[in-house]
Amino acid sequence: MAFPGLDPAAVARSLGLVVGDAEEPSEVYFERRIEAELPPAGAPVGFRLRREEGLAVRLARGERTWLASRDALTGRALAEALRQVARVWPAAAPEPELEIGDSSVAVPRDQIAAFPGRLELELRRRLAAFPMRLTVRWHRRDLQVVGPRMVPPPEREAFFSLDAELPWGRCGELAIGLGAAEAAAFATRLVARFRAREAPPPEPGRVPLLLAPAAAAVALHEAVAHALEADLMARSGQPEAALGLDFSAPGLDVLDDPSAAPSGVERTTDDEGSGVVRRWLLRAGRVEQPIADATAARRWPRLLPGSGFRSGRHGRPRPRTHHLELLPGGATEDELMAAADGGLLVAELASGTLDPASGRFVLEVPAARRIESGRPGAPVGRFRILGRVAELLGGVAAIGATAEAAGAGWCAKAGERRAVWARAPALVVRGLEVRA
Amino acid sequence: MSEVLGGRGRGLVAGLAHAGALDAEAYEKRGRSRRLERGPEGEFSSTAVEAGWAVRAGDLRHSWFASGAGELPLAASWPQPTANPLWLPEPRPPAPWSAPAAFAAPLAGESEARALLDAVTRELARELPGARLGSALFEEGASEWSLVSSRGVAATGAARAATLRLVAERNAHTVTAETWAFEAREMKPLAVARRLVDRLLALEGGARPHGSALLVAAPLAARLVEALSPWLIGREAPARASALAGRGGRLGAPGLRLVDDGALASGLLSSASDGEGIPCRELTLVEDGRFVRPLLAWWEAESPAAASGCVRRASYRDLPRRAATHLYLAGDPRLGVPELVAEAGDGAYLIDAEGTVAVEPASGRFSVAVTGFALEGGRAKGGLGRRVLAGTLGGWLGGVRAAARDLTFVAGDGMFGSPTLLVDGLDLGVPGS
Numbered sequence: 001m002a003f004p005g006l007d008p009a010a011v012a013r014s015l016g017l018v019v020g021d022a023e024e025p026s027e028v029y030f031e032r033r034i035e036a037e038l039p040p041a042g043a044p045v046g047f048r049l050r051r052e053e054g055l056a057v058r059l060a061r062g063e064r065t066w067l068a069s070r071d072a073l074t075g076r077a078l079a080e081a082l083r084q085v086a087r088v089w090p091a092a093a094p095e096p097e098l099e100i101g102d103s104s105v106a107v108p109r110d111q112i113a114a115f116p117g118r119l120e121l122e123l124r125r126r127l128a129a130f131p132m133r134l135t136v137r138w139h140r141r142d143l144q145v146v147g148p149r150m151v152p153p154p155e156r157e158a159f160f161s162l163d164a165e166l167p168w169g170r171c172g173e174l175a176i177g178l179g180a181a182e183a184a185a186f187a188t189r190l191v192a193r194f195r196a197r198e199a200p201p202p203e204p205g206r207v208p209l210l211l212a213p214a215a216a217a218v219a220l221h222e223a224v225a226h227a228l229e230a231d232l233m234a235r236s237g238q239p240e241a242a243l244g245l246d247f248s249a250p251g252l253d254v255l256d257d258p259s260a261a262p263s264g265v266e267r268t269t270d271d272e273g274s275g276v277v278r279r280w281l282l283r284a285g286r287v288e289q290p291i292a293d294a295t296a297a298r299r300w301p302r303l304l305p306g307s308g309f310r311s312g313r314h315g316r317p318r319p320r321t322h323h324l325e326l327l328p329g330g331a332t333e334d335e336l337m338a339a340a341d342g343g344l345l346v347a348e349l350a351s352g353t354l355d356p357a358s359g360r361f362v363l364e365v366p367a368a369r370r371i372e373s374g375r376p377g378a379p380v381g382r383f384r385i386l387g388r389v390a391e392l393l394g395g396v397a398a399i400g401a402t403a404e405a406a407g408a409g410w411c412a413k414a415g416e417r418r419a420v421w422a423r424a425p426a427l428v429v430r431g432l433e434v435r436a
Numbered sequence: 437m438s439e440v441l442g443g444r445g446r447g448l449v450a451g452l453a454h455a456g457a458l459d460a461e462a463y464e465k466r467g468r469s470r471r472l473e474r475g476p477e478g479e480f481s482s483t484a485v486e487a488g489w490a491v492r493a494g495d496l497r498h499s500w501f502a503s504g505a506g507e508l509p510l511a512a513s514w515p516q517p518t519a520n521p522l523w524l525p526e527p528r529p530p531a532p533w534s535a536p537a538a539f540a541a542p543l544a545g546e547s548e549a550r551a552l553l554d555a556v557t558r559e560l561a562r563e564l565p566g567a568r569l570g571s572a573l574f575e576e577g578a579s580e581w582s583l584v585s586s587r588g589v590a591a592t593g594a595a596r597a598a599t600l601r602l603v604a605e606r607n608a609h610t611v612t613a614e615t616w617a618f619e620a621r622e623m624k625p626l627a628v629a630r631r632l633v634d635r636l637l638a639l640e641g642g643a644r645p646h647g648s649a650l651l652v653a654a655p656l657a658a659r660l661v662e663a664l665s666p667w668l669i670g671r672e673a674p675a676r677a678s679a680l681a682g683r684g685g686r687l688g689a690p691g692l693r694l695v696d697d698g699a700l701a702s703g704l705l706s707s708a709s710d711g712e713g714i715p716c717r718e719l720t721l722v723e724d725g726r727f728v729r730p731l732l733a734w735w736e737a738e739s740p741a742a743a744s745g746c747v748r749r750a751s752y753r754d755l756p757r758r759a760a761t762h763l764y765l766a767g768d769p770r771l772g773v774p775e776l777v778a779e780a781g782d783g784a785y786l787i788d789a790e791g792t793v794a795v796e797p798a799s800g801r802f803s804v805a806v807t808g809f810a811l812e813g814g815r816a817k818g819g820l821g822r823r824v825l826a827g828t829l830g831g832w833l834g835g836v837r838a839a840a841r842d843l844t845f846v847a848g849d850g851m852f853g854s855p856t857l858l859v860d861g862l863d864l865g866v867p868g869s
Contacts (some may be wrong), residue, residue: 039520044735045492045501046518050753052488052505071487071505084483109516234476235570295477314484316473357610366829 002142003073004101014078014096015057018086019148024060025294027273028061028081030073030100030144031055031313038116040133040165041433056313057081065295069314073100105140108178108340111421112136112160114136115178122187125162130194132163136178139419147274152269159265159419161410162186168197169350169366169382173406174419176264192347196367196379201436208343208397209385209429210336215346216326217407217422219429222352222361223389225321225420226413228281230296230303232319232356239290240300247392248285253327255280256307257290261323261421262405272308272317279307285393291319311416316336320413326424329399339373339398339428345369345376348387359389387432394408395432400425441466441582442592444508448491451510453586453600457493459524460586463711464489464508467579467751472549475571483544486579488752494522520523525734525743526800527588530715533699533708536618539576539578539594544620549574552600552620559629560604567606567636575599577621589713597704598623599847604632609639611790616704616847635788641819642693643810647782650859655788656806656825657765657854661694663793664800664829665760665852669746670677670720673730680830682798687727688833694722696731698745698761707852709745710758716745721763725833733758744857748850764853773856776840778814781859784814784826785809800829805867835861 011028019026030053037048055078058068061241068084075098082096083089115136123129140158145151162173164186171190175182211219224247226232233239258267258276267276272294292300293308294320308317331339350364363385370377387395405418407422445462452460466487473480489508499522521750544552553572560567578599585593595608598620603612613632617623652660667676681687688694698716701704707716708717712736721728734743736758747756778786793804804825809816827835839859845853 038518041519043520044499045522045755046494046499046520047515048501048503048755049515050503050752054505065478065480067480067482069482069484069486071485078484113518231475231477299477314482314486316482318478 002103002156003030003154004103005099006030006144007097007267008144008146010097011078011146012148012151014082014093015146016148017093018059018082019087020061025065026059026148026299028078028146029056029058029310029313030146032103032142033312034105034107034140036109036112036138038112038136040135043133053285054313055081057085059085060295060298062214074098076299093410097231103142109137111178112138113181118180119152119187122183123190126187126191128191128194130361131167132190135163137161137163138381142314143271145269147273150273152273152275155267155269157419159267164190168193171366172409174410174421175260186381189348193207193367196381199367199379199381201383202344202368202370202380202434204435206431206433208340209432210340210343210345211427211429212345212347213400213404213424213426214348215407217324217424217428218349218352218409219363219392219427220254220424221321221324221407221420222327222354222363223392223413224281225291225324225330226354226356227258227359227389228287228290229319229386230290230292230300235291235356238300239292239296240302242287243302245287247282247287249396250285251329251399252285252396253280254282254395255325255327256321256323257325258307258322260423265419265421267322270308270317271310272305274305274308277304277306279304291321293317293319296431301406306403311418312435315416318416320411320418321420324401324420324422326399326427327423328401328403331398331400331428333400334374336398336400336426336428337371338372341374343371344380344434345371345436354389360386361389361392362386379407385432386435391431395430396427397430399430400427440513441580442584442590443486444510445559445582445584447586448508448510449586452491452493459522460491460493461524461583461589462489462491462508463581463583463749463752465579467577468543469575470543470546470549471578472546472553472574473572474553474569490752492522492524496521496523501755515807522733524585524587524611525589525712525714526740527590527713527790528706528715528740530591531699531717535594536701536706538618539596541619542577543576544598548577548620551679551736552623552625555625556600556602556628560632561625562631562635564606564633567604567633570603570605570610572603572658573601574620583713585713591709591713593707593709595705595707600628602628604631604636607640610638611635611639613788614847616845618704622760638787638807638819639790639822640811641809642821643818645782645784645810645820645864646812649780649783649785650813650862650864651777651780651785651811652857653785653787653808654842654854654856655846656786657806658844658846658852659789659793660829660832661763661765662846662848662852663795663852664833665763665850666797667800667829668763669731669760671730671732671736674727677727677730680828680833681727681836682830686725686834687830688722688725689836690725692722692725692833692836693720694763695720695766696744696746696761700762703762703845703851704847705761710747712747714743714745714747716761719744731758731760760850760852762845762851762853764843764845765855765857766837767841767843767855769841771838771840773840773842776856776858777811777816778836779838780811781814783811784864785811786823786864790822795829802827802829822867823843824865824867825862826865831861832859835859
């Protein structure tokens with residue numbers, strides 16, 4: 001148990017004393033986090049273990065919301081936070097009882113320690129050797145939300161992350177496990193970058209792009225997920241006005257479904273305690289349900305809550321994707337290659353950014369290959385893909401028939417970082433600009 | 437913050453040394469912050485009280501790191517070490533330093549923060565009809581820290597800062613502006629609103645400059661200093677800086693002086709010691725246009741006296757790393773901005789960056805979206821619209837003809853400062869050209 005001794009009913013009673021309208025978003029959020037890190041060989045300071053815990057209380061009234069957070073799981077910390085958001089604490093109210101014991105969590109240190117050796121073996125199998133500084137991390141976050149009326153089940157996310165510093169750039173990965181399959185997949189990515197390290201970038205222009213599942217997932221994260229987050233949509237208009245809008249080519253079905261995320265990071269409720277939903281962002285290219293948290297759903301009643309996620313106890317919940325899915329189309333691998341002939345095969349993207357005001361995005365490509373006569377050809381070096389959301393979504397020419405878990409990574413929104421997950425097939429897109 | 441930090445650290449370090457770790461260090465930090473955010477979703481007010489600690493222990497062959505929220509534990513199940521070295525600095529006497537009085541002042545309350553945002557909203561509408569705030573974020577925080585090591589280092593520090601981030605809109609133009617101060621009451625709503633108004637008006641214009649003079653206002657020049665900072669930090673900095681240098685090995689124009697000062701009295705990051713207890717001090721990195729020395733952490737300096745005191749901990753969770761503190765171009769105390777504008781004659785007065793400075797690490801070539809006003813006969817005329825300022829960092833430093841005295845800092849990975857500059861050798865174009 002992450003929070004042994006926690007009495008949700010007692011916490012709910014304390015919260016009930018300060019909540020005026022139980023329909024308004026209000027909750028107590030308890031959090032425990034662990035990050036274990038194996039640094040690169042030779043790095044100053046060895047194995048690193050970070051443990052944190054704390055709580056936050058949120059209270060909303062009308063258009064105003066208050067949040068108070070503390071780095072402690074004690075009755076005093078809870079009382080202070082309740083008092084701070086309510087500004088008034090009933091004179092007769094006792095200090096809430098909160099006696100949460102320590103939780104014993106086993107850090108998978110053996111798995112972490114074994115991975116660098118496994119990776120090196122896989123690199124040798126591929127006849128490759130190059131300087132690299134590898135950091136292996138394990139992340140775990142336990143949370144419990146308590147509302148005035150309901151107490152959802154505790155949630156947990158646990159996963160690994162890899163960060164390789166190479167002479168020609170960084171390469172990162174999120175993974176649920178650290179077995180032989182993960183070592184082989186990561187080695188394949190590292191070797192592809194190694195082999196393209198001196199390749200020249202492609203000529204600037206607009207050529208067809210075959211985005212492999214990992215690259216397609218990152219592109220859609222920027223172009224669909226961020227573009228359909230209610231708070232970002234509100235900067236340029238009414239989020240509800242987008243419902244029913246033709247947003248992309250008709251064949252595109254994009255969902256966000258936190259419950260379908262890989263085992264270990266799947267969610268049944270969000271960080272506000274709302275049940276998650278299988279949210280159709282785009283159905284046949286038409287906007288069906290933007291990503292919303294409880295605050296957005298209260299302000300714009302046609303939006304559904306269930307996607308309010310936080311970077312931690314000190315951050316506010318915001319509408320965010322957790323597990324993005326692009327449903328497969330019908331194109332075989334040969335058909336995808338043929339549709340992108342003369343263009344570029346992009347296996348992965350290093351990063352992406354979206355300017356929500358203009359709809360312009362930039363995708364950083366660490367390496368790719370030319371597509372010549374329907375087959376992968378010569379490697380090309382680092383370049384960028386630029387365009388507007390409408391160009392990307394309107395330029396989809398083919399969707400692969402097989403979807404796979406791919407494109408997981410770190411998403412930073414308003415300076416707050418979260419791990420996000422995805423499942424996608426390959427995509428062929430035309431009309432985007434390629435620039436060194 | 438009644439309880440004195442450091443007492444538990446001393447006990448813990450002594451205990452770890454007794455238990456066999458040759459070297460150990462304990463770091464404790466606590467802070468509080470207030471945040472008020474306004475946007476299309478409504479108003480969001482938050483307060484946070486944070487406390488945390490970090491411990492490093494080991495020797496030259498094996499070591500570990502642990503951190504956590506709350507109070508520093510005197511005993512815990514510490515991690516098993518791995519084969520990585522730990523080295524800690526020897527104590528050095530700090531330079532005389534006293535914390536600014538604002539450190540002790542209470543944080544702005546919710547109503548004060550709300551009044552500040554209301555005042556900026558009001559002044560903006562009054563100064564420029566049709567202009568409005570799309571979103572606003574006020575943050576204020578204060579923290580204190582303590583560091584104790586088995587080598588005898590014992591250092592403390594405190595920090596405080598208020599930030600205002602505003603997005604203003606008019607006629608399909610949007611500008612984002614940030615301002616920083618020790619505390620909220622130093623922020624002047626009218627001055628903040630006028631900065632937004634100047635930039636909105638400049639973006640709405642379409643004037644073409646008739647002369648070639650380029651006047652780069654302090655906030656924009658400070659962003660160029662920020663872009664330059666990687667060329668000045670670490671052992672590899674001399675070689676990197678020489679690649680930027682022009683004829684005669686000169687990095688900047690004659691008279692140009694570039695300084696880093698972690699103890700700068702008026703600086704938001706001002707401190708007696710850095711994140712490893714090394715005294716902070718003023719260091720001239722470029723003197724009379726010539727590169728003098730880089731910023732060095734104690735572990736890469738040839739002697740303890742050469743260490744810059746430039747190691748920072750972003751939070752208690754983070755390991756110390758070297759970074760600029762207050763890195764700035766020194767101005768000419770005799771020269772005001774009006775005199776510099778008059779001296780410029782015909783050309784362009786670039787008032788701020790409208791995006792981040794993009795730099796090619798290999799060549800030092802940069803470009804940044806900017807806006808400003810055309811200058812005619814030393815007077816500002818119509819707005820320029822959105823323009824792109826481009827060149828090389830070496831060309832910019834070598835092209836500084838004059839610097840005013842209005843030293844202004846902007847925040848990034850450190851604080852970066854510059855006065856308004858009159859420069860040659862940079863290109864001003866239109867986006868997409």
